[in-house]
Amino acid sequence: MRKILLTTLLTLAAAAASAQRKGAVTATVLDAETGDMVPGAVLTVAPVAAPDKQQHFMSAYKGAVSMPSLAYGEYTLSVSFLGYNNYETTFTVAAPRQNLGEIRLRPGVEIEAVVKEAKTLRTSQKGDTVSYNAGAFKVVADADVEGLLKKMPGITITDGAVEAQGEEVKKIFVDGKEFFGEDVTTAIKSLPAQAVDRIEVYNKLSDAAEFSGMDDGEGYKAINIVTHKNMRQGQFGKFYAGLGYDADTKTGDRFKYLAGGNANIFSGDSRISVIGLFNNVNQQNFSFEDILGVSGNTGGGRRGGVGQYMVRPQSGVATVNAVGVNYSDTWGKRDQVTFQGSYFFNNTHTENESTVEKWYETPSIDTLSTRGSSDTQAYNHRFNARLEWKISPNHNLMIRPGFSFQSNDPLSRTMGWQYGESGYSPTDNFSKSARSGYNVRTNAIYRAKLGKPGRTITVDGMFRYSDFTNNSNSYSNVAPVLPLRPDGADAPWGWDADSYTQLRYLRSMAPSSTLALRGEFTYTEPVSKFAQLSFQYRAAYDHQERDKKSYETGADFSIAGIAPMPALSNTYESNYLTQRVGPGFRYSKERNTFVANVYYQRSSLDGQVMQTDAEKIRHNYDNVLYFMMGQLNINRENSLRLFVSSYTNNPEVTQLQSIFDISDAQYISSGNPGLNPSYNHRVNFHYTNSNVEKGRTFMWMFSMQA
Structure with missing residues (x-):
């Protein structure tokens, strides 16, 4: 029994050893007529017993071929190269090293080249x-x-x-x-x-x-x-990174880095895209949404609304960390639900140093010299989505929710001097703020077709609420201008600043909030096969509150036991009600379109400013607005588009209140109670010519605004 078992084990071991034996095969690929070496030829090798287990090799320099680690056995070999007939043979691997010698490829039959040139349509x-x-x-x-x-x-x-x-x-x-x-x-x-x-x-x-x-x-x-x-259908993207060292940098970050990329996963209607950017070399490729003016802008007209615009990268040296993701998909048996959404996060740390040297020759010979620095930390989160539900062929509902949050903490200081024939004036300004705010908004639109083609009703509603906090500590020089500069001073930075500077320290707290509601109803009625009449009514309500308190403090900015300064503090609230109503006309035939609308608009402002005495602000504004658009397709190559419209910007309550803002002694401003709305006219004209045969497009644009 032991002999049988031992014999079996030895037999299996020998078989395994034989199965594991491999050899290296070499060869050289040549041109059969000229004897030249042929590099780049493709060799396909497969075991005779298993033809589907193919291996591929390529001839290298001077046509040399190396096929390492081929198990002992019989193989088929196919050699191919552009311009040559395929070469096929069989060989057997039975030794650790084996040379197949020269493989001679015969040139194929030459044919005349046929070239067809065509200009790419741009x-x-x-x-x-x-x-x-x-x-x-x-x-x-x-x-x-x-x-x-x-x-x-x-x-x-x-x-x-x-x-x-x-x-x-x-x-x-x-x-x-x-x-x-x-x-x-x-x-x-x-x-x-x-x-x-x-x-x-x-x-x-x-x-x-x-x-x-x-x-x-x-x-x-x-x-x-x-x-x-x-x-x-698939996955694709790009990633990159770099690291460097700057021995002479003045920013404090000697090691510089840049990394980023994007990844996309597409599967029909389901799509996910992710993008990222991380660097400290001032590459601010991504824009971010300014929610409530936390980057410094606190006002604006009624068009667009606060928080509906983008902020471009600011000057300075910035460290940026940004990540964004976008997702879209379609659901339902009839693809009746479509969703698109995106989330974006951005963190920037921006440092900026500036030096200004100016010389004036008129009306007096003066020199201005300032040095400034700033350091700003900002965080931004933003979410936007669009959900459309095709309830039925005659009913649609679309909802746009959105949320954004941003914090912005700037620190800045500017020092300098102006001296010359006009006298001598030192500058010393400092500001440190903590700003944050959020914005919640939702739009919804419902549309119904009422049987007859062209007869529809559309109901549009919007809600937006925002809250903003701005706390700041600042000081500025309020010393009067001296008639002469100090004796013996040969440069502005050589003067004793303490002897000519009188600082006023201020602490300000200004929380504010806004609420906006809008509703719109549109009815369209066909009057012919190509024409429609419309009627539109829109009502919008905007409520704003702001409670600004400023304190004149000591150098520690403590407000313990200090009352707000009446000249720098105010509390106000405003209510805007804007209503618009009017008819419209639309004509469309063979891709030519003409649209004209006219509206009567009435805006009512009811505001109240609380200072020493309450200041009531009430105004009514009446306007007639118009809109006209024409699209004329002369032929397949030429088209015209004309766009004419008007709109108004009503003044904010902060622009109407007669209160001076003296938080910066060098820039004092106040409102104007008699300020009227701005009435704007716009004209845009486009002409486009496309020459398909020559692959050429000519566009001429004209725009005007009054």
Whole structure:
């Protein structure tokens, strides 16, 4: 029994050892006629017993071939190279080293080359949409969409702001779906250029206008990125990183770094895109939303509303950490629910140092010399979404929720002197603030078709609430101008600042909040096959509150036992009610469109300013507004578009109150109780000519505002 077992084990061991034996095979690939070496030939090797287990090799320098670690046995060999007939044979591996010798390839039959040249179509036009063929514009291998857009005529990018045909692009779409909300800068850096089939530039109607079919004049310029069909299913992206050392840097960060990238997971209608950027070399590629003026802007007109604009990168040396994600999908048996959403986080730390030297020759010979520095920390969170539900063929509902939060903590100081014939005046200003705010908003639009084509009703509603806190400590020099500069001083920085400086220390606290409600009703009625009449009523209510208290303190900024300064403190609230009503007309035939609307608008302001005595502010404003748009497609190559409209900006209560702001002794301002609304007229004209045969597009734009 033991002998049988031992014999079996020895047999298995021998078989295993034999099975594990491998050999290295070499060869040389040559031209059969000239004897020249052929590098780059492809060799396909497969066991005769298992032809599906193929291995591939390539001839190297001087046609040398090396096939290491082939198990003992019989193999088939196929050799191919462009311009040669395939070479096929079999060989057996039975030794640790084996040379197949020379493999001679015979040239194939030569045929005459057939070359057909065609000019790549760069642009084309359909209606008011200009389409750019991405393949006709050459970019580097790892370029993103931003690099592609910079190559296209009529499109410019400056500090992240994209302009097309002379107008700022407000949104980016990918295959017709919103991409990163209103953050255009982030959107164009999130996709590689190689994924793009074409770029479409067009005039996007507002949500309400798309639902009602009546252009309301509140549209905007948009870009739609159409991807290649093979890129709509799969994963792709780009990542990069760099590290450097600067021995002479003055910023304090000797090690410099830059890292970032994007990743995209596309599966039909389900799409996820992630983008990131981390650096300390002042690369602020992403724009971020200013919620409530926490970057310094606290006012503005009624158009757009607070928090509805983007802030471009500021000067200075910034450390940036930014992450964004965009998700879109379609659900339901009939794809009746569409969702698009994005979240973005941005953290910036910006340091800025400045030196100003100015010389004046008139009206008096003076010299101004200042040095300033600032340090700002900012955090921003933003979420936007769009949910559309096609309830039935005649009923649609669209909801846009949004939330944003931002904190901004700036620290700045400026010192300097102005001296000369006008006298001598030192400057010493300091400010340190803590600002934060959030914004919650929701838009909803419902549209119903009432049986007859062209007969619709559209109901549009909006809610927005924002809260903002601004606490600051500051001081500024209030010393009077001296008639003469100090004797013996040969440079401004040689003077004794304490002898000519009288600082006033201020502590300010200014919480504020806003509430905005808007409702709009639009009814359209067809009057012919190509014409519609419309009726629109809109009501908007805006409520603002602000409680500013300023204290004149000592150098420690303590307010214990100190009452607010009446001249620098005020509490106010305002209520704006704006109502607009009017008819409209729309005519559309064979891609030619004419729209005209006229509205009567009445705005009522009811405000109250609390200071020593309550100051009531009540105003009513009556205006007639108009809007007209014409789109004329002369032929397939030529089109005209004319846009004429008017709008108003009503003054804020802070612009109307007769209170002086003397928080900065060098910049004193006050409101004007008699201020009237601004009435604005706009004209935009576009002419586009597209020559398909020559691949040429000519655009002429004219705009005017009064």
